[in-house]
Amino acid sequence: MAAVAAVYPQLKKLGAVVWAISTDSVFSHKVFKDVSPLARRVQYPLLSDRNQRISRAYRVLDEESGATMRATILIDPEGVIVSKLVYPEEVGRNIPEIVRLLEAIQFGRKTGLGVPANWVPGMPGVKRDIRLAGTI
Amino acid sequence: MDDCRHTPDVTKLAAECPLPFCATRDDIAPLFTAEGYINGDVKEFCLKDQRGKWVILFFYASDFTFV
Numbered sequence: 001m002a003a004v005a006a007v008y009p010q011l012k013k014l015g016a017v018v019w020a021i022s023t024d025s026v027f028s029h030k031v032f033k034d035v036s037p038l039a040r041r042v043q044y045p046l047l048s049d050r051n052q053r054i055s056r057a058y059r060v061l062d063e064e065s066g067a068t069m070r071a072t073i074l075i076d077p078e079g080v081i082v083s084k085l086v087y088p089e090e091v092g093r094n095i096p097e098i099v100r101l102l103e104a105i106q107f108g109r110k111t112g113l114g115v116p117a118n119w120v121p122g123m124p125g126v127k128r129d130i131r132l133a134g135t136i
Numbered sequence: 137m138d139d140c141r142h143t144p145d146v147t148k149l150a151a152e153c154p155l156p157f158c159a160t161r162d163d164i165a166p167l168f169t170a171e172g173y174i175n176g177d178v179k180e181f182c183l184k185d186q187r188g189k190w191v192i193l194f195f196y197a198s199d200f201t202f203v
Binding site for chain 1: 157158159160161162163164165166167168170171172173174176178179181183184186187188189190191192193194195196197198199200
């Protein structure tokens with residue numbers, strides 16, 4: 001939570017709305033925010049998916065445990081899912097990758113260029129041209 | 137190898153089977169409204185109201201765990 005909080009200003013600057021969602025109640029969310037020193041830094045809302053419907057709709061509900069899987073879903077301004085990252089139970093997210101993903105998709109849409117592997121802001125995009133095939 | 141050769145090839149069947157909704161890339165994001173805790177208050181959050189903005193949903197297993 002704090003790891004996301006650290007990049008929240010950056011995500012906000014990129015025009016993104018950030019919502020965290022779990023199947024906990026809002027009461028649990030409140031206590032979590034009040035008592036956890038790391039959660040206290042969280043500036044974005046903690047949504048309660050008490051009936052598990054949102055998790056199920058996004059196909060990220062772990063039916064065994066009744067808890068949501070660790071997943072990051074990026075939705076574009078038209079309401080279409082652009083990316084869905086689902087993580088193993090025991091592995092936390094790579095937060096910088098989420099920032100990069102948003103920067104990269106925005107760069108790609110703005111320029112019409114392809115965005116190569118390991119692209120970071122400042123790097124060039126790739127021209128989509130059949131004549132360039134085999135030259136890059 | 138022999139075992140593999142005698143296994144029926146189900147890829148054709150799978151290819152003909154209509155795909156279920158997987159809520160993945162290029163799918164319409166399912167709309168929802170939910171209560172959320174923010175700034176000491178409980179508010180309603182409606183995904184539809186965010187149209188025109190990029191939205192990042194951080195699904196996590198439970199409070200008091202790592203993200």
